[in-house]
Amino acid sequence: MKFFNRLLNNCEETSFNIVKSEETPLSFSAWLKMKIHILFCKCCQNFKKQTKVIDEALYKHFDSEMNSDAEHASQELKDKIKESFKKG
Amino acid sequence: MEKNDCLNPEQWVEEFSDFLFAFAVKRVNCREDAEDIIQETFLSAYKGLKQFEGKASVKTWLTSILKNKIIDYYRHKSNSKGYDDYFSETEESFGNAFFNENNYGRWKPKIHKNYISENADQRILNKEFHEILEYCLQKLPPKLKPVFIAKYMMDDDAKKICKELNITSSNYWVLLFRSKTLLRSCLEKKEIKPYV
Numbered sequence: 001m002k003f004f005n006r007l008l009n010n011c012e013e014t015s016f017n018i019v020k021s022e023e024t025p026l027s028f029s030a031w032l033k034m035k036i037h038i039l040f041c042k043c044c045q046n047f048k049k050q051t052k053v054i055d056e057a058l059y060k061h062f063d064s065e066m067n068s069d070a071e072h073a074s075q076e077l078k079d080k081i082k083e084s085f086k087k088g
Numbered sequence: 089m090e091k092n093d094c095l096n097p098e099q100w101v102e103e104f105s106d107f108l109f110a111f112a113v114k115r116v117n118c119r120e121d122a123e124d125i126i127q128e129t130f131l132s133a134y135k136g137l138k139q140f141e142g143k144a145s146v147k148t149w150l151t152s153i154l155k156n157k158i159i160d161y162y163r164h165k166s167n168s169k170g171y172d173d174y175f176s177e178t179e180e181s182f183g184n185a186f187f188n189e190n191n192y193g194r195w196k197p198k199i200h201k202n203y204i205s206e207n208a209d210q211r212i213l214n215k216e217f218h219e220i221l222e223y224c225l226q227k228l229p230p231k232l233k234p235v236f237i238a239k240y241m242m243d244d245d246a247k248k249i250c251k252e253l254n255i256t257s258s259n260y261w262v263l264l265f266r267s268k269t270l271l272r273s274c275l276e277k278k279e280i281k282p283y284v
Contacts, residue, residue, distance in 0.1 A: 005192055012183065012193030019265045023246055043195040050199075051268050054275070061221055062115070062240040071110035077123050081101050081130045 007033060008040055015047045022055065097134045104147055105130070108154050115158050115237055117226065125161060129154045159242060159252065162234035166253040174231045175262065186269055199276070224274035232267040235260065 014037040017030055026034065038044050105126060112122035132153050133140070140149055187193045228236070238249040250260050 009192035009194045011195040012187040015195075015269065016261065016265045019268055020261050023264075043199045046199050047195075047272070050272050054268060054271060057217070057221060058236070058240045059243070061218055061225075062237070063243070071106070071113050073105040073109035073123075073126065077109070077126065078101050078105055081105065081127055082098050084127060084131050085097055085134050 007037060010037065011041060011044055011047075014038065014041070014044050015051075018044065018048050019051060022052070095137055095140070097130065097137070100133070100146060100150065101130060104150055107147070108150060111151065112154060112158065114222070115241060116161060117233075121161065125154070125157045129157050132157070155241060159238060162237055163252055163254075166234045166255070168254050168256065168259070171231065171255055171259050171263070174229075175259070178229075182266060186273070197273070199272075220275065220278050221271075224271050224278065227274055228267060228270055232263055232270070235263045236267055239264070 014034050017026055017034045018038075020026065021031070021034065025031075038048060108129060109122060109126050112125050113119060116122050116125065129150065133150055136153075140146075144152075183189055183193075184196075186196055188196050225236075234253050235249060235255075238244050238252060244252070246257060246260055249255075250257050255263070
C-alpha cells in the first residue's frame with residue numbers, strides 16, 4: 001500500500017523528473033514511475049504541459065533581439081568606450 | 089562592399105551600443121555591471137578586428153561577443169560552495185511552499201488551472217506575455233539566474249553548463265527544477281489567461 005501511495009502521491013519527485021527528462025533520458029524505473037504517476041495525476045499533467053510552454057517561451061525570451069527600447073547607453077559610456085580604443 | 093569600409097569601431101559604438109546595452113541589462117539586471125560588460129565587449133571587438141570575417145553582420149558578431157562576456161560574468165559569480173549554502177538554507181522552505189511533505193510530496197497548491205494553453209505559438213509572440221515573464225524572472229532568487237542564462241541564452245547543454253558554472257549535475261537539475269516551479273507559480277499568480 002505504501003508503495004502505491006508513494007507512487008501516486010509523489011508529485012515532488014515526478015515534477016522534478018519531468019524537468020529532468022526534457023533534457024536527458026531517465027533511468028528506466030524513474031521513467032516508468034513518472035509515466036504511471038502522470039497518468040493518474042491531473043496536477044502533474046498540467047505541470048508537464050506548462051513547463052514545456054515556459055521552456056519555449058524562455059528560449060525565445062533570452063535569445064531574441066526583441067529588446068525594450070527603454071534602455072539606452074549613456075553618452076558618457078559611449079565616450080568612454082571610444083576613449084578605450086585609443087588606449088587599447 | 090569592401091571589407092574595410094565597415095570596420096569602423098567608433099561607428100559601431102554609435103550604432104549598436106544602445107542595443108547591446110539593453111540586451112545586457114535585461115540579462116544581468118544591473119546597469120553598472122551592464123556598462124562594464126559593454127565596455128569589455130567593444131574592447132574585445134576592437135582588439136579582435138582581424139577575426140571579424142564579415143560572414144555575419146557586425147551586430148550579430150558583437151552580440152555573440154557580448155553573450156560570452158555575460159557568461160563570464162556569471163561564471164565569476166558562480167561557485168559550488170555558494171550553491172551548497174543556498175540549498176541548505178532553502179531546502180525546507182522550498183519544499184514546504186509547494187509540496188505536502190506529510191503526504192508523500194503531493195502538490196500543495198492545486199495546479200489544475202489551465203492558465204497556459206497548449207497552442208502556445210501565438211502566446212509566445214505576445215508582448216504582454218513577455219513583460220510578465222520578465223517580471224517573474226526578476227523575482228527569481230539570484231542564485232537561480234546563472235543556470236537560466238546559460239541554458240536559454242547560450243543554448244548550452246547540461247554537461248557544458250555544469251562545467252562552466254562549476255556545479256554538480258544533481259545541483260543543476262535541482263536549480264532548473266526550482267526555477268521552473270517558481271516561474272510557473274509566478275505566472276499563475278499574475279493570472280495569465282489562456283490564449284483563445
